[in-house]
Amino acid sequence: MSIKNLWHHRKVADGSAKACWICYKPSTSVLITPDNKDFFYVCIGHLSDRGFCQPDADEAAAAAARKKKEELDLEIEKVKKEYEEKQRIKREKRKDKAKEKDKEKEKDANKTDEEEDKSDEKTKDDKIKELSKSKDQAQVDLGPRIFTLNKNFYQMRIDRIRNAEAAKRNRERLSNPANLPSPPSGFP
Template identity: 55%
Template structure:
């Protein structure tokens, strides 16, 4: 029997393919599977957080990429805020210049128009921000770990199970072989 590595990848299946959890027997759509597809079992996501069942294997490259992505997102937000502040200042300057030139009557009419326009623009900006946030949240991958190592007792249980399956197959093959059984005595007494 080839040795089984203690590395299990988390996979999700459709709700219709849910099977009982190895631990609690509740229907689960999470599957832990070895990279060579020799062993797999269904497990609840809450059991994956149990340190006595399994522990996550942290991928350094993935963590570095995730941190870099977070830093980029923070920088983008900072630049967006600065740009919005500059746009607001620019609008205020233009507004103050126009106010100085206009009469008091024109000022009231324009203020009402500008206030309506500014409210519409602010509403539009808010909607765009909300859409961008929703898109950002939807595009974010699941941050939970995807590679696990089983605790030694559970790992040994999986190895024993695979050995048992292999022994059962060998026994079935032996039973099919007629030379395994004793032959009928041939001498007449």
């Protein structure tokens, strides 16, 4: 039985992390064959190592396109934030002019302005946290998802499968008493 040298990258839950096949560090990334006959855990750093595996050409191009789109989305988000900041500054200047006209109203406006500033800062911090989380997750997802192993590593996987099949056949043979030799029937 031979498996095709095509491996899909999958992620598992953090609680299901197991040792990397190469460095034995806990990893949540798995390379699996399309027919689900073989799989192994591997670190993300090894996936970018050219000595270990290469991404599929079409998949690499698609990953580059996804990365470019993600960069454009981040740039758009940055421009929107700058625009909102400029608008907020303009509103504050208008409020300052209104405050100069009426000092009593100024005290009330300061309270509301402080509350608005605090709420604006909280929303800003929340947005930054969300963007950083989505950015980290996007960086993991940006990479290619289909790989081919280098010749030596692929041969190691084939050997492992063959050895497992041979061990299974040997266990079956030993469990069947008909395959064992019979004891001698005559006296010596």
